[in-house]
Amino acid sequence: MSGRPESVDPRVARGREVRSVAEIVHADGEAVALRIAFADGDCLVCTAWTDWTLVVEPRPDAALPDYFWPASSFTTRPLPFAAGAQVVSAAQVRDEVGQVMGADFLIGDRRVSVRAYGGGINVTA
Numbered sequence: 419m420s421g422r423p424e425s426v427d428p429r430v431a432r433g434r435e436v437r438s439v440a441e442i443v444h445a446d447g448e449a450v451a452l453r454i455a456f457a458d459g460d461c462l463v464c465t466a467w468t469d470w471t472l473v474v475e476p477r478p479d480a481a482l483p484d485y486f487w488p489a490s491s492f493t494t495r496p497l498p499f500a501a502g503a504q505v506v507s508a509a510q511v512r513d514e515v516g517q518v519m520g521a522d523f524l525i526g527d528r529r530v531s532v533r534a535y536g537g538g539i540n541v542t543a
Contacts, residue, residue: 423483425473428508428521431462436503436525440494441541442486452532452541453494454523455480457502464521466534471517497543499525 435457442451442463451465463475463483475483486492503526511520511533520533530543 422467423473423475423485425518426462426476428462428464428474428510428523430476431456431505431508431523434458434505436499436505437501438480439497439499439525439530439543441497442482443493443495445491445493449495449539449541450486450492451483451539452530453480454505454525454530464532464539466537466539468537470534470537472519472521472532472534472539474518474521497530497541499528499530499543503528 437455437457440453441449442453444450451463453461453463455461459479461477461480463477465473467473482489482492506524508523510518513519520531522531533540
């Protein structure tokens with residue numbers, strides 16, 4: 419992969435059925451991304467990019483993005499969301515200059531937020 423991946427508005431997730439929600443975690447235990455996998459096999463991966471903004475990348479499958487390399491240094495940590503729940507709402511969070519710094523999702527009756535912060539991410543579920 420070269421350059422920044424495509425980033426979309428997280429609202430594209432609205433109304434979609436969720437299969438799983440997980441953090442992508444580096445071997446040191448630090449979360450590096452949030453992955454929301456949908457029932458149709460697609461997913462969204464939310465991660466901080468090199469400019470410290472949040473990228474919300476649509477993916478055709480739940481495979482680990484190639485920018486998490488080497489793959490053996492990463493794993494997933496499931497978050498407690500019910501399979502089959504729908505994304506009720508989703509929103510971008512922007513900073514004072516308009517850069518996307520976070521995303522908020524309501525999945526069923528549970529909230530999950532992801533924020534780019536200092537080159538890393540913070541996931542709250």
